[in-house]
Each structure stands twice: as structure tokens, then as C-alpha cells.
Amino acid sequence: MSPDASSVLASATADALPKPLPSRDTAIQYGMALLTVVLVAAPLVPVLYQSLLDRALYDSGQQFTLSNFGRLFRTEGFGLVIWNTLVFATLTTVVSQTLGTLAAVLFGRTDMPGARLFGELFLWPVYLSALVLSFGWYTIYGPAGYLTLLMQTLFDGAPWNLYSLPGMAVIAGVSQAPVAYIYCMSSASITDPTLEEAARVAGAGTFRTLWKITLPLLLPAIAYSAVLNFTVGLELLAIPLVFGDPAGITVLTTFLYNNGVASARPDHGLVATAAVLMLGAVCVLVWLQGRLLGNTRRFVTLGGKATRPRPFRLNRLRWPLCLASVVYLLATVIAPIGALVLRSFTSLLSPMVPLADVLTLGNFASMLEYPVYPRSIWNSFIVSALGGALATALIGLIAIIVLRSDFRWRTPLHYVALFPRAVPGVVAGIGFFYAFALVPGLGGLRNTIWILIVAFTMHYIPVGLGAVAPMLMQMSPDFDRAARVQGADWWTVSRRIVLPLLRPALVACFIILFITFFKEYTTAIFLFAPGSEVIGTTLLQAWTQGEVGLVSALATLQILVIGVCVTVARAMFGVKLYG
Amino acid sequence: MAELVIEHLHKRFGPVRAIDDINIHVADGEFVTLLGPSGCGKSTTLGAIAGLDQPTAGRIRVGNKIYFDGEKGVFLPPEARNCGLVFQSYALWPHMTVYNNVVFPLKLRKVPAADCKRRVEEALALVEMERFQDRYPHQLSGGQQQRVALARTLVYQPEILLLDEPLSNLDAKLRDRARTWLAELRTRLGLTTIYVTHDQVEALALSDRIVVMNGGRISQIGTPQDIYARPADSFVADFIGTTNFLTGAVAEAPQANGRTLVTLADGQRVTLQSERRPAPGDKVTFAYRPEQMRLASDNDNATEGSIVEAAVVSHSYIGGRWQIGLDVGGNQIRIETQDAATDRRLRLWLPLAGGILFTDRTHA
Numbered sequence: 033m034s035p036d037a038s039s040v041l042a043s044a045t046a047d048a049l050p051k052p053l054p055s056r057d058t059a060i061q062y063g064m065a066l067l068t069v070v071l072v073a074a075p076l077v078p079v080l081y082q083s084l085l086d087r088a089l090y091d092s093g094q095q096f097t098l099s100n101f102g103r104l105f106r107t108e109g110f111g112l113v114i115w116n117t118l119v120f121a122t123l124t125t126v127v128s129q130t131l132g133t134l135a136a137v138l139f140g141r142t143d144m145p146g147a148r149l150f151g152e153l154f155l156w157p158v159y160l161s162a163l164v165l166s167f168g169w170y171t172i173y174g175p176a177g178y179l180t181l182l183m184q185t186l187f188d189g190a191p192w193n194l195y196s197l198p199g200m201a202v203i204a205g206v207s208q209a210p211v212a213y214i215y216c217m218s219s220a221s222i223t224d225p226t227l228e229e230a231a232r233v234a235g236a237g238t239f240r241t242l243w244k245i246t247l248p249l250l251l252p253a254i255a256y257s258a259v260l261n262f263t264v265g266l267e268l269l270a271i272p273l274v275f276g277d278p279a280g281i282t283v284l285t286t287f288l289y290n291n292g293v294a295s296a297r298p299d300h301g302l303v304a305t306a307a308v309l310m311l312g313a314v315c316v317l318v319w320l321q322g323r324l325l326g327n328t329r330r331f332v333t334l335g336g337k338a339t340r341p342r343p344f345r346l347n348r349l350r351w352p353l354c355l356a357s358v359v360y361l362l363a364t365v366i367a368p369i370g371a372l373v374l375r376s377f378t379s380l381l382s383p384m385v386p387l388a389d390v391l392t393l394g395n396f397a398s399m400l401e402y403p404v405y406p407r408s409i410w411n412s413f414i415v416s417a418l419g420g421a422l423a424t425a426l427i428g429l430i431a432i433i434v435l436r437s438d439f440r441w442r443t444p445l446h447y448v449a450l451f452p453r454a455v456p457g458v459v460a461g462i463g464f465f466y467a468f469a470l471v472p473g474l475g476g477l478r479n480t481i482w483i484l485i486v487a488f489t490m491h492y493i494p495v496g497l498g499a500v501a502p503m504l505m506q507m508s509p510d511f512d513r514a515a516r517v518q519g520a521d522w523w524t525v526s527r528r529i530v531l532p533l534l535r536p537a538l539v540a541c542f543i544i545l546f547i548t549f550f551k552e553y554t555t556a557i558f559l560f561a562p563g564s565e566v567i568g569t570t571l572l573q574a575w576t577q578g579e580v581g582l583v584s585a586l587a588t589l590q591i592l593v594i595g596v597c598v599t600v601a602r603a604m605f606g607v608k609l610y611g
Numbered sequence: 612m613a614e615l616v617i618e619h620l621h622k623r624f625g626p627v628r629a630i631d632d633i634n635i636h637v638a639d640g641e642f643v644t645l646l647g648p649s650g651c652g653k654s655t656t657l658g659a660i661a662g663l664d665q666p667t668a669g670r671i672r673v674g675n676k677i678y679f680d681g682e683k684g685v686f687l688p689p690e691a692r693n694c695g696l697v698f699q700s701y702a703l704w705p706h707m708t709v710y711n712n713v714v715f716p717l718k719l720r721k722v723p724a725a726d727c728k729r730r731v732e733e734a735l736a737l738v739e740m741e742r743f744q745d746r747y748p749h750q751l752s753g754g755q756q757q758r759v760a761l762a763r764t765l766v767y768q769p770e771i772l773l774l775d776e777p778l779s780n781l782d783a784k785l786r787d788r789a790r791t792w793l794a795e796l797r798t799r800l801g802l803t804t805i806y807v808t809h810d811q812v813e814a815l816a817l818s819d820r821i822v823v824m825n826g827g828r829i830s831q832i833g834t835p836q837d838i839y840a841r842p843a844d845s846f847v848a849d850f851i852g853t854t855n856f857l858t859g860a861v862a863e864a865p866q867a868n869g870r871t872l873v874t875l876a877d878g879q880r881v882t883l884q885s886e887r888r889p890a891p892g893d894k895v896t897f898a899y900r901p902e903q904m905r906l907a908s909d910n911d912n913a914t915e916g917s918i919v920e921a922a923v924v925s926h927s928y929i930g931g932r933w934q935i936g937l938d939v940g941g942n943q944i945r946i947e948t949q950d951a952a953t954d955r956r957l958r959l960w961l962p963l964a965g966g967i968l969f970t971d972r973t974h975a
Binding site: 511514515517518519520521524528529532533 | 661662663688689690691692693694695696698699700702704705706715716719720763764767
């Protein structure tokens, strides 16, 4: 039954086109752009401003000066601080790249038993904060650590010392190795496996093929993640704070922390200038990352069907290498985390005392006893859930403006939105601290969790964009065009078509931000006040007070929450966390 | 429904001229096809009409509505134009059912709910998809998706209908059926329609007029019969239908009745009837459709055509007949025959009328 076409098309009055609101799209786009610019500039402008002032920026009668820079370099020990920072970052990079590349080849490309499981476990440090990992290592390898004591009873002392630059770099390297691993794995998965097969057919053996073909093809990924990890090494606060400070080893982040937060009379000119120095260094590194990423396109191998590369046969080395992997994962991931969790259920953890004698729930009881700890846990949940949701909304809007609109300034907006990559957490913390002190109306927010939500959001816009942008770029532009031609303006298209289609990416973005906010501490310790503590800050406070049991209990809670989130996210939504 | 006038339209991407001075006048209710190879500017032209691409200069008007005027700085956004556009990818929104896809433009226009339901059903009935209202796009076949996309466009009575290669994503059998169906629908609707394709069969079968485009310019505008029988240049002749080209030099100036004698490179002579009047000595190209050429028989006489010698280059059986590759005076041509011609050399009969002479360089 086919009705007459005229009944569809010949109704006498044509429908009125929807009345366009010409200003609406523009207003939303300019509004969001302005909000983003203000958010990103908020911590940067005060830091730059303060670095050029002769006294604190909230005092009266300041004058512009360049003397802070000279003063900073004449500060006693500052040269050593720079040296330590560079050595720490370099060693961290060497350790993480070596471990990450080895793991990528071993777990990703060989027929070693258990390779998949090992790969999963290898990733775990990246889900946890470096702070928690440090406490785990302390519990095992610290001066009173389980294994250290064991070694002392068996031999004449342990051969390791975490309170040194190499010791710290090993922990940081282990915690950053997953980044190198992920980049190498994703590079390997887009490489044409026939390249290796061609070498095999030409007569090259396993190791020659690895050395001459596989590794050179991984070089771009290794180089890119090396710059990334070097940057992280410069920005890292937790490990130098936990292990470096007691041993008198200061790096740039702990220098900023000690002079900015921990000091009774902070020298703001000096702090801001050091922050500017760090900002400049990281900007250069991020620019270098961009250059390297641009170059990697030239290494993207063409052709090749989606076939799984043939795993390398290890033959006699299969089981020895498997054993080595087990030992490595036990020593660096399972034992530190396991011991930390175990410590939270005991009053003392030592090889000399039987475990049954010391089992207790006392740590958790005292965690709930002092109001500051439940409050920090509650705040962490609020900051992560509410902040994560707000940040996701902001990031979703930025993404559709940048990638799916004809907004005039969308390219500059994209740069602004990605700029926080170049802002270290400590600098963002100091900057927002100044910003909220400087702007009169914002003082009321200073002692609330809102300052944390604002700072975390700004700092992690690029992370969120990374979760949203790929899906948006894969979505056919015809979907929006079809709706536009039918009479929908940009905002209607965004609400009815683009954002609903983007929902999986937005869920992923929210989960990633929830986890990231939940474990964040670097920015927070510059900004929290009594009443607005989060787990990261109370962890550090309890650590400073020597409350190892409490620290373990809090860390265990954080591990548990993140573990549940990661598992649920991966199982239910198939969210790819990192990479 | 309205006429569409495009005047002096230009679109540049840097130094590249994607559209170079396009002029088209489409009458009310006319079905016009933009035909050309990829990169010829046909899709860019369509995008300019829909408002998805902003041209560099020129004018586009539909009825009394100015869509674009480069001089006056007028550029209507797509949502203010009331065009209907069916995409090559169909662009059905995957998160909405068929019903919700089709009702979307009506909701934008604040059509009362009761009317919405009736009109969606009518539009879906028109494309014979009324039973699929509650399905999601991924549950439909390609042909069904294409019909829904068309219903979604027709339901709000657009001023003009724009179709961007709507059949190219269908497989060959389905495409034939969809083409017949579209031809029937178009006579019933009588909408002003611009159809973009690179498929000459679709263009010939559906159009009132065809605009052949090449390199951002219009090569020829005309009815399908015009374009096929009297291509304006060798590009059009080559693009529409299968064409064999021969090159040669004019031996004698055309006579009063248009008969022109051309010498091939190897000295053989061909006579043909031409509207164009080249001068003696001019290098020319002339073209025959394969159905116009055949093997010469003994009773062919040279006053109604020419007989030339050809060397056989290849044989292939293509089901029911043979395709034979020939070399005629250095020109490679192909003809189809009923029986396998196994000789090394053949005599070919070229009719006096029907061959088309071009004075431009051959495109083939």
C-alpha cells in the first residue's frame, strides 16, 4: 500500500522553519571559550606576576623587579637542587624505559607462559598514586621494612637504600614503566607483522629480528614516552618528599613544597620564580613531545591486515624468563601493595613477630576516631564524583566546540585547553593558591573543597580531552550535517545528536577523572585547609606524624576504591584507562 | 519547491580551484544530475547549495531566497535554508529509532504531535518502510537505510532535494532495483532535485538534464540524449558510455554537407560527417560508440562509411560475446563481436554518420 505521494508533499502550508536564535550558538561558544581561558590562566598569571614582584602579591606597595631570578640562583644549595632534579628525572627515565620496553617485548610479543596476566599486573602502578606506591615500598624495603629486617637477620644488612637518588629513581621508574609499556604496545599493534616475518624468511633468528627490526620500529614510542617520563620525573612530589627529604636530598618539587607550604614565613618571590623556572622547563619538554609525536607518523607502517603478529619463540628461555618476570612483579608490585594492605590490619609488621599476634582492626578504628580522616575520605568522594562530573561536562563541551563547530577561535581554544599538560601539579597548586588570595570575591571558596575541584579540573582538562576526542574524531560529520540541513542549529545538534552519541566516551572520561581526582595529592597539598582535606593530604599529614598504621589503612582504602573502579570500568564499559 | 539558480560560483582551497565559475539554472521541478569523476567539484557544489561549504564567490538562489551572495556577504547557515540532503552514508542517527529519526525535523519545526505521527507514517509508507518504525538503523540493510534517509528528508517538504551519491553504497543488484524505484518516485514527487553521482548509468536513467563536470568546471549541460549523442568534447565522450577514439589529420576541408576526410597515422583514410569545421592539416580526434563499429562484410559500400584495416591485439570471452582489442593506425580500440575473430588482421566498418569529431586533444 503506497499512498499518493502528493499527500506527503502537497500540504498547502509549508512548515515554518524553526526560528533560529542567531546569538545562542555564538554565546555558548564564546562563554565556554572564556571560561576555559580564565580557568587555564588562573594559576599561571599570578605565578608569573609574583615572580616579578619584590614582595608578596597581597602586600601593598609592590614594585616590579627581576631580582627574584638572581636571588634564586644565589640561594644556597639551589644549584644542588637543580642537579638532584636532573639526576632523579634522568635515572627515572632510564629505569622506566628499560623496564617498559623489556616488558612490552616479553609480555606482548613472546610465547612466555602467563604473558597476558603479567601484562595486566605490570600496569597496576599506573592506577595507583606514586604516594601509595612509596608507602608500599617503605613497608617492604624501608629501614624497618619487612624484607630489610629479614636481610639483616640472615646477612649483614640489606644492600639497598631507598633514601638515595638511585633508590628513589627505582621506585619512580617502576611506577612510570607502565607508560613506556603502553606506548610500546600500541606502537607494536599498529606495526605490520609481515615486516618481522620478512626478516625471518630472509634467515634472521629470533634475537637478530628483535634487535634489528622490532626494537628499531619501537624507537619512536620509546623516545616519546621517555620525554613523557622525564617530565613526570621533574614534576613528581611524592617520592622525593617521602624518601628524599629525610635524607636531605631536595629536588625542585620538594624545594617548592618546603618553601611554599611547609615554611612558616614563605618567600613568595622565590617560590614563584622557581615555579616559573619549572613551568618553562616543562613547556619545552611538552613542545618536544609534540615534535616527536609529529615525527612518529613517519614511522607508522603502511598496509598490513589486522593480523596478530606471530609471537617470538623463546624455546629454552621460556621458563627462566617467566620466573624472572614473577620475581620482578612480586618484588615491585605485589609485595609492596600486599604488605601495605597487610600492615593496615596489624599493629606491627616484622619477620621477628608472628603475624597472628599482631592482627588488629585498630588502624581502621583509629582512622574513624579522629574526625579529620572520615572527613577527608568523604571529601575525596565528593571531589571525585562531583568534580569529575563537572569536569566531564566542561570537557565534553570544549571537545565539541573544538572538533565539531565552526567557532572562529576553535584552534586557539584547542591549544589553551591542552596547555595544562605543561603545568606541573605543584605549579598549579601554588598558582591557584595565589589566585584565590588575589581575587577579592573568591576568598570564601578558599577553605572549601571547591578550590580543589577548580584546580583538579584545570589540571586534568587534557586527560579528559584525550578520552573524548578520539571517539569524536571517528564519528562521521554527516550525523551533524544531516541535522543542520534539516534545520537544527549547532546547539540543538550538539544536545540531540553529538553528545548522546558521545555518551560512552563521556562515561570513560568521568571514570578516568574520578580515579585521577581520587588519588590526586600534589595540587591539593598547596590548597587544602582544615575542613577541606582529601585522602592525599591526610595521608601525607599522617605520614609526617609517623602514624604508619593510619597511613596503611588510608592507603588500603584508596587502593580498594580505585581497584573497584578500574575493574568495574574495564568489565562493564570496556573503558581503556591510559593508552 | 522552487527553481535553483547558481551564478559564477567559485570555491578555492588555497591555490586549488575546487569550483571554477559554475553557472546552472535548474527549473522548478526539474531533476538535474551533477556527473563527473571524483574531485571534479560536484560534491563541493552540492555542499555549497546545502550550506555545508562556504563558496569563495558567486551567487546561489532558490526561489526568492538568496542562499549565498559573495558580493553582498550573504551566507545562510544550513539550518536556515530548508534544503533536503540525503547523504552517501545516509547519516541515520544510530541512537534513534527509525521513527525518531524521521520525526526529528518535524519536532524542530514544532509540528503538533498528532500531525507528526501521521506525517512520519505517510513518509515511511512512501518509501515502503512503515513496518520498520521501531527498528534502529543498525538493524536495517543498506537499501532500507537509504529509504529511511530519503523519508527523513521528504517528511518536512524541503524547497529542493539534494542527493549525494545515494546509491553508491549499495551492491550492484540492489543498486539496479533502487535506481528503478527512485526513477518511479521522482516522477511522482516532482521535486526540484540535484543528484550527484559518478555513475553515468544512473545519470542517464534518472535525469531531465545532466551537468558533466571536470576539474571544477562544467564540460557540458544537456539532456541525456544530447550528452550521449553529441558530447561537447572528448572528455564528455569518454566519460559517458564506452568510446573508441581515433586520431588523425584532416586531409581535405569539410564539404558543404559536412563530409570530412581524415588520414590516420598509417595513411588509411576515414570519411565522416561532422558539424565542426576543422581546417585542412588540423590534428583531430574522432570517436565511435562500440555499437557503431562492426566487422566489414563484402557488401558494405564505401559511400556510407569507411573500411579500415586493423591488427588484432587481444581476444577475451566476456559471456555470450567476444571483446576484441584492435590497433587501428596506432590507436587502441575495443569492439564486441558475436564470434571469435581469429584472424591476425581484420577489416573494420566505420559508419559515415555517428562518428564525432573533436578538435581538442583526446582525453582518453
